[in-house]
Amino acid sequence: MAAVSGEVMVQRSAADGSQNDDVEMREVHISKPNTVRNDQIYIPGDIILDNTEGQWMDGHGSYYSVLPGNHSEIIASVAGLRQIFTRVVVVDPLKSRYSGEIGDIVVGRIIQVGRKSWTVDVGAQRHAVLNLGAINLPGGELRRKTEADIGFMRRYLQEGDLVSAEVQKQGADSQLLLHTRSLRYGRLVQGMLLHVQPRLTKRGKGHFVSYETFGVQLIIGVNGAVWIAPTQKQMNVPLGLDAGEQQRRVQQEDYPEEEEITLCITEEDAKKFGAKDKSKEHTTLPQKPAGSSIASLEVRKCMARIKNCVEILNREQVPIHRESIRILYDASRRYEPKELLIPSVAKEVFESVRQDLREQNPTA
């Protein structure tokens, strides 16, 4: 952290003798190089800076308080480490809910199908919204969405479906708007979802990770949802919304008696409204898409191992990205995937690569 010139520190009134404690704490800090400096730690209500001259701004985790006598102060509102960026004072909480930013890749679950949008739970303060206009239609068709498409919404994405998406913009009241207008995004089928601390899945480039040698791909959502699935090659699964569409068709073929009764409008009605015949579109697709086939045992074992590795990283508070998973994966090969669930084994594997992992993450 860069030292800020002209920084005015205001000591809390030390009538309760807290200053003595502070001195003791500093001595402890000297003996341990890795501990955090005491003057960086703030808890709610602590005065961070005197702001009478109005030179500071309150960022996340701090607020601005005006006192009588033309005084004002910046006060912490969460417990954590203080950071100062030019004029903005920020306190980083130890943990908090995911708060979205434009461009974030997230994995969420559809919880509601609305009139023109889906409501998606991404684990943020509010549910995110995926508008009908913000998806690619199956088959890659590019056109304006019609009334008929509204009727078919449940066919594209249903309640309970998992989707990967990108944050397109942030609404006025911190509501996130998502889009899946790329082949990378869409409904997720066949795989496992696990939740980690959102703090560990930092924003960056490598959110779509593919380990071709293992036949496993990952989507590391910025919101802390990690999706582990067999690669496209393994499964021959088409990308995007087509995946969901085909999967459902296969399911229907397997269980023909289970008819889809959740549709708002029947296909006949849709034709009346001038929509293209959906069934014709699908005749171009393979008769029995491989999306229904089950990944081989080897691939499934790799997925299980990766899942256990991610869980260890989550427990040990190590950032989760391509390299950290790979390091732990390689170290864990001595054991069967299920053995990694034993705490002592997990600890041993982690300890053997702790140094490597730390070098990967020069976070201070």
Add this chain to the structure above:
Amino acid sequence: MDLVSSFTGLRLDGRRENEIRDIRCQFGVAKEADGSVLFEQGNTKILATVYGPFDSGDNDDDDGDLAVLEDPTAIECEFKLSAFSQQDRRTRQGEDPRSEEYAEYMETCYRVIMFPHKNASSIVRLSCQVLQADGGHLAAALTAGTLALIDAGIPVKDLIVGCSATVVEGKPLMDVSSQEDLQRLPQITVGVIPRNQEIIVMDTKNRFHKDLLAPLLDAAVKGCTQTFQVIEKIVRDHVRKAAGAMSS
């Protein structure tokens, strides 16, 4: 049996009149919750869990209506006394009015320190479960709730701590234990912002003369200050430990 020994001047559990019980905390005990703390004050043990802020679900954007500006509740509290927490196991039929009242006190308190406008259409759910009851439940729940909110990383303006007080033979005693609680003595519990000594809620139990109010309040607020000093150190130590583990 005297509550305060006439010989030593000590209370039944060996404390002096102006002493609070030992406080111990364990953060992050409930993995599924956004924030949690296992809070112990003497033999009173409370598990406080915070979920949220999550979508309150009362907004329907599809209608295109203007959002109705309702009471920005932002927090929902729950206070539960476990059946196994007291000396004799009792299972209550229906809702316990006392618990509902306590939950309301907690909501009043936390609404003062939270930022409702930052949590538009989202809600925080806080639950305090008493696992071991040894007096001063409301006071302990108020303190534990604040700690759970901090653990969840929810912005609060300041800390709120609670403390109870009673009077025995004209002498005020702070932080009431269950033995003292059983004797139908005048008792009050306050929820205070200790840094500016602001009293947010006050609960009284049993009838007492108005002249007793001042010494009782004084003892309770002083108890809050003592509790605050302990809590403050616990939170700072917790942050230092967690931040140190993160950076290593």
